[in-house]
Amino acid sequence: MSRVGVVSPAVVVAALGLFLGGCGDLGDAISGDITARDCHPDPKTVxxxxxxxxxxxxxPGATLAAVTETVSCGWESPGPPSLGMLDREVTGAGAAADVSRFYADLARASGWEAFGHGSHVYDAGKSDGTNCTWSLQVLSTAGGTYHLQITYTPRDLRPTCL
Structure with missing residues (x-):
């Protein structure tokens, strides 16, 4: 894995929902030695x-950095299973309340459903059309920057979703 980040309770719940809610059985996904398995993103999903x-x-007025893509199929108990993630930094976006409203409106218009209010600027989920769910988090970081993070289940961890 090329990047380490903070995993929120919302991501843990979404990740467990991916495996237990029709996206393959968790037992199927982690049977055998998963740490020895190659891990691949799903190109269509990405x-x-x-x-x-x-x-x-x-x-308005904000700037996007390049998208950083990470994927990991390792699972270290008792933590959540690792997921694929696209991360993009946003600078110059303004106050957190304004950023939250902007992404809430944009997400709602493109089919995302908001999670309850957590410690992030904005959290939402969206079905990917295969009984799996993508998870969106807008995180506030030091210096007035934000990170847009979308997590998904890597190809090797979702055997019944492909």
């Missing part, structure tokens, strides 16, 4: 995520 308005549009 391509679809890269087209999502929440990842391609910014509040």
């Amino acid at each position: 391509a679809a995520l890269r087209q999502e308005p929440v990842l391609t549009q910014t509040p």
Whole structure:
């Protein structure tokens, strides 16, 4: 894995929902020695995520950095299973309340459903059309920057979703 980040309770719940809610059985996904397995992103999923308005549009005056893509199929108990993630930094976006409203409106218009209010600027989920769910988080970081993070289940961890 090329990047380490903070995993929120919302991501843990979404990840467990991916495996237990019709996206393959968790036992199927982790049977055998998963740490020895190659891990691959699902190219169709990554391509679809890269087209999502929440990842391609910014509040007025903001600037987007390049998308960073990470994927890991390791699972270290008692933590959540690792997921694929697209991460994009946004600078110059303004106050957190304005950023939250911008992404809430944009996400709602493109089919995302908001999670309850957590410690992030904005959290939402969206079905990927295969009984799996993508998870969106807009995180506030030091210096007034934000990170847009969309997590998904890597190809090797979702045997019944492909």
